[in-house]
Amino acid sequence: MARLLLSRLFQVLLVMMAVTAVAFIIFRYVGDPVNIMSREDASVAEKAELRAALGLDAPVIVQFGRFVGRVAQGDLGNSFRNQRPVAGLIAERLPATLELVLVATLLALLVGIPLGVFCALRPHGWLSRSIQAVSLVGISTPTFVTGIVLILIFSVWLKWLPSFGRGDVVRLGWWTTGFLTTSGLRSLVLPSITLALFQVTLIMRLVRAEMLDVLSSDYIRYARARGLPSGYIHRKLALKNALMPVITVTGLQIGALIAFAIVTETVFQWPGMGLLFIQAVSFVDLPVMAAYLLFVGVMFVTINMLVDVVYAIVDPRLRTAGQ
Amino acid sequence: MTVAPALEIKGLRVEYPREDGSVLVAVDDVSLSIAPGEIHAVVGESGAGKTTVANALIGLIEKPGRVTGGTMRIGGALLDPVTGRGDGVQLGRDIGVIFQDPMTSLNPLFTIESQLTETMRFHLGLGRMEARARALELLNAVGIPEPERRLTSFPHQLSGGQRQRVVIAAALSCNPKLLVADEPTTALDVSIQAQILDLIRNLARERGLGVMLVTHNMGVVAETAQSVTVMLRGRAVEQGPVAEVLGSPQHVYTRGLLAAVPRFDCRLARFAVVSDAGDGKAGAARRTIAARKPAALSDRSGPLLSVEGLTVDYRSRGWLPGSRGHGMRAVDDVSFSIARGEVLGLVGESGCGKTTVASVIAGLVKPTAGRVLYDGQPIAGKGASRLTRASSRQALQMIFQDPYASLNPRMRVGTILAEPVLFYRLAANKAEALDDAGLLLEAVGLERAQAERFPFAFSGGQRQRISIARALGARPRLLICDEPTSSLDVSVQAQLLNLIKDLSEATGLTLLLISHDLAVVRQMCDRVAVMQKGRIVEMNDSESLFSAPSHAYTHELLSLVPRIDRIAANT
Numbered sequence: 001m002a003r004l005l006l007s008r009l010f011q012v013l014l015v016m017m018a019v020t021a022v023a024f025i026i027f028r029y030v031g032d033p034v035n036i037m038s039r040e041d042a043s044v045a046e047k048a049e050l051r052a053a054l055g056l057d058a059p060v061i062v063q064f065g066r067f068v069g070r071v072a073q074g075d076l077g078n079s080f081r082n083q084r085p086v087a088g089l090i091a092e093r094l095p096a097t098l099e100l101v102l103v104a105t106l107l108a109l110l111v112g113i114p115l116g117v118f119c120a121l122r123p124h125g126w127l128s129r130s131i132q133a134v135s136l137v138g139i140s141t142p143t144f145v146t147g148i149v150l151i152l153i154f155s156v157w158l159k160w161l162p163s164f165g166r167g168d169v170v171r172l173g174w175w176t177t178g179f180l181t182t183s184g185l186r187s188l189v190l191p192s193i194t195l196a197l198f199q200v201t202l203i204m205r206l207v208r209a210e211m212l213d214v215l216s217s218d219y220i221r222y223a224r225a226r227g228l229p230s231g232y233i234h235r236k237l238a239l240k241n242a243l244m245p246v247i248t249v250t251g252l253q254i255g256a257l258i259a260f261a262i263v264t265e266t267v268f269q270w271p272g273m274g275l276l277f278i279q280a281v282s283f284v285d286l287p288v289m290a291a292y293l294l295f296v297g298v299m300f301v302t303i304n305m306l307v308d309v310v311y312a313i314v315d316p317r318l319r320t321a322g323q
Numbered sequence: 324m325t326v327a328p329a330l331e332i333k334g335l336r337v338e339y340p341r342e343d344g345s346v347l348v349a350v351d352d353v354s355l356s357i358a359p360g361e362i363h364a365v366v367g368e369s370g371a372g373k374t375t376v377a378n379a380l381i382g383l384i385e386k387p388g389r390v391t392g393g394t395m396r397i398g399g400a401l402l403d404p405v406t407g408r409g410d411g412v413q414l415g416r417d418i419g420v421i422f423q424d425p426m427t428s429l430n431p432l433f434t435i436e437s438q439l440t441e442t443m444r445f446h447l448g449l450g451r452m453e454a455r456a457r458a459l460e461l462l463n464a465v466g467i468p469e470p471e472r473r474l475t476s477f478p479h480q481l482s483g484g485q486r487q488r489v490v491i492a493a494a495l496s497c498n499p500k501l502l503v504a505d506e507p508t509t510a511l512d513v514s515i516q517a518q519i520l521d522l523i524r525n526l527a528r529e530r531g532l533g534v535m536l537v538t539h540n541m542g543v544v545a546e547t548a549q550s551v552t553v554m555l556r557g558r559a560v561e562q563g564p565v566a567e568v569l570g571s572p573q574h575v576y577t578r579g580l581l582a583a584v585p586r587f588d589c590r591l592a593r594f595a596v597v598s599d600a601g602d603g604k605a606g607a608a609r610r611t612i613a614a615r616k617p618a619a620l621s622d623r624s625g626p627l628l629s630v631e632g633l634t635v636d637y638r639s640r641g642w643l644p645g646s647r648g649h650g651m652r653a654v655d656d657v658s659f660s661i662a663r664g665e666v667l668g669l670v671g672e673s674g675c676g677k678t679t680v681a682s683v684i685a686g687l688v689k690p691t692a693g694r695v696l697y698d699g700q701p702i703a704g705k706g707a708s709r710l711t712r713a714s715s716r717q718a719l720q721m722i723f724q725d726p727y728a729s730l731n732p733r734m735r736v737g738t739i740l741a742e743p744v745l746f747y748r749l750a751a752n753k754a755e756a757l758d759d760a761g762l763l764l765e766a767v768g769l770e771r772a773q774a775e776r777f778p779f780a781f782s783g784g785q786r787q788r789i790s791i792a793r794a795l796g797a798r799p800r801l802l803i804c805d806e807p808t809s810s811l812d813v814s815v816q817a818q819l820l821n822l823i824k825d826l827s828e829a830t831g832l833t834l835l836l837i838s839h840d841l842a843v844v845r846q847m848c849d850r851v852a853v854m855q856k857g858r859i860v861e862m863n864d865s866e867s868l869f870s871a872p873s874h875a876y877t878h879e880l881l882s883l884v885p886r887i888d889r890i891a892a893n894t
Binding site for chain 1: 381383413414415416418420422424427428429430431432433434441442445446477479490493494
């Protein structure tokens with residue numbers, strides 16, 4: 001297990017170096033920051049001074065070294081747009097996105113897994129066929145359409161739920177949470193459903209396919225041949241086997257959700273990372289864009305590592321192979 | 324008062340409705356009775372319906388199939404053919420089941436303890452500790468060493484033989500009246516097979532257990548069972564005590580089946596088959612193929628292929644990319660040579676390294692040390708170059724074990740066969756190559772028109788014929804056959820081995836035959852090498868090796884093979 005973790009950590013470092021390099025290249029090649037930052041009528045001498053102040057006159061490799069050093073210390077520079085440290089901006093926006101993604105993931109698992117199992121156990125029933133057909137709609141409708149339709153129905157027509165923002169939040173140290181207030185929870189409903197819809201479909205279809213596969217396997221036939229009750233076979237034995245790939249996919253999808261959240265956050269004006277990024281793009285706010293890139297890289301890499309660890313805990317074959 | 328039979332089946336009929344409304348009768352009017360303590364074998368080839376009888380007993384007939392007639396009684400109690408349950412009869416408690424493949428019948432995610440005790444907890448209402456105590460007792464009874472430790476193991480930590488013992492322990496856990504064993508040793512090596520059969524025999528005797536043993540292996544029947552039912556196309560064609568049925572078979576099919584079993588005691592020129600495919604058309608095609616010039620060969624004398632000090636290590640990857648973990652020596656200093664036109668057999672149990680040797684010769688695995696020379700040129704290991712490898716590639720062709728996995732399912736058979744012909748530029752254009760493919764099909768006893776079809780339209784035996792045709796298409800000198808018939812029925816095996824024999828004689832092929840079936844090796848090979856744990860322990864000409872083995876391991880292997888001529892002593 002320790003060896004598995006070490007080998008993973010090594011790979012994580014490699015990947016993060018590559019991502020940092022890409023972030024650095026963004027700084028260097030997407031426009032000249034000196035031109036962006038200085039006044040339009042600045043003289044050549046003023047520009048050179050600024051360049052030296054920013055450390056942009058050093059050789060590329062030195063600049064990269066400094067960049068890596070700064071990033072490692074958590075210094076992601078200042079936002080061009082509102083002249084505040086990017087790290088602080090991200091810390092402010094992070095809870096909103098993570099809470100949204102967490103709720104969406106739980107929703108996807110809690111709805112997707114039972115539906116998938118149901119469809120696998122009754123592959124020819126009319127109900128599971130209709131669920132399958134409806135799920136096709138879920139997988140092919142773009143997120144922004146779902147979001148807008150939900151807003152139209154539940155906020156505009158029925159006036160049940162708020163259509164934008166996070167509602168009231170409670171501060172817990174640097175973290176802000178919407179879980180503790182009614183308005184915060186009500187605000188979570190529509191965006192999390194919007195974000196989860198695609199995942200529900202994906203997980204349902206995955207569980208269904210895996211479950212069908214497992215149910216026809218020898219060890220399940222053997223469990224039947226031993227006269228074990230079918231409820232026990234399905235819920236305790238087969239489900240565990242069928243959920244193995246769900247771990248991988250859920251892990252990857254959490255990463256993707258954070259990225260997909262851009263669209264949902266824009267539709268619902270959700271004050272999270274995605275909205276921050278979209279605003280940064282429209283203002284060519286390079287430090288924020290680079291930081292977002294680094295952040296998504298860190299998230300993906302960490303989640304993947306966690307998935308590997310969880311997998312090793314659940315699957316005994318991997319546990320001993322690592323020893 | 325007489326004791327009720329452990330199992331009594333009367334007039335069993337199982338039907339599968341087809342799409343077009345007609346009905347496939349998988350089992351037709353089969354009756355059999357098994358006394359407590361008796362082992363009754365059900366034999367037949369694939370598709371004979373023997374597994375369907377077993378599945379009917381345990382209520383596992385796949386939909387839309389169903390039992391449409393007859394009765395089944397377990398210890399006198401009638402079974403409901405739909406649920407597989409009956410008055411006081413509970414599947415798993417009164418009927419124990421063993422499946423064919425121990426590698427897949429245990430769930431990989433649960434411990435041995437959990438899988439052993441769940442049956443007892445449901446059927447006998449035992450508590451966790453009671454069930455555990457009984458599980459320990461059972462593991463002892465089936466001969467698993469260190470049962471305490473094994474309880475906490477997962478299936479992948481056990482060998483195939485140990486897993487099958489666990490499966491048997493689970494089947495016995497609730498003291499069943501009947502044990503249904505569907506090909507319980509087919510996936511195991513001869514030595515493990517002998518142990519498992521021994522275990523089943525003892526359990527039947529000591530516990531008064533009726534055993535229904537489904538198998539295709541006549542040797543297993545002869546050595547294990549007291550009575551036998553021979554099945555053909557869903558019907559029981561012959562039934563009776565093993566000594567009678569195998570000793571003086573009445574039905575023509577039983578006689579054919581027995582004759583097709585490779586003989587162990589002497590070598591015959593050909594395998595006996597019910598109908599021989601070597602008719603005029605195939606003969607003509609073979610003569611055409613034989614007249615062609617095969618892959619170029621130097622005028623050098625000496626062996627066609629020689630393997631010198633071959634060693635192969637498999638290493639796991641280390642935790643840093645590029646580093647190396649612990650190694651495992653699959654092949655250890657193996658040397659042998661094959662003369663031109665010779666048939667060399669390589670035998671040994673699974674994991675002994677025989678397939679690795681073949682893979683190195685075929686260029687699929689790189690050796691750690693040692694080298695392989697083809698026609699005096701190094702083709703693997705030290706001194707081998709891209710050039711020498713390329714020149715040998717056409718001359719060395721391979722036939723794989725699994726005929727279902729070795730043909731591309733999306734290519735027509737004609738295209739599959741034309742591919743090597745085109746690749747080695749043995750035909751001027753595609754049309755000629757396809758014509759060649761037709762000829763090859765005829766040579767292996769298939770029809771030219773079948774080139775238009777896809778592999779799924781063929782049976783396992785036919786697919787293996789196609790594999791042979793594909794190998795011949797390259798006009799090879801040496802054919803490497805890795806367990807070419809181990810997944811086939813005896814009668815199909817006999818036809819196929821005859822075909823390989825005829826073709827190699829007609830075209831002057833040299834053969835390397837890898838097999839775990841000693842009888843097959845005896846019938847086919849001029850010389851035999853026996854491998855154990857990566858080393859060759861004995862190599863001799865076939866007759867001497869089989870009549871007077873010098874190494875203890877060879878001796879043991881030979882003594883363990885179930886043979887028809889050794890009918891169970893306990894009848």
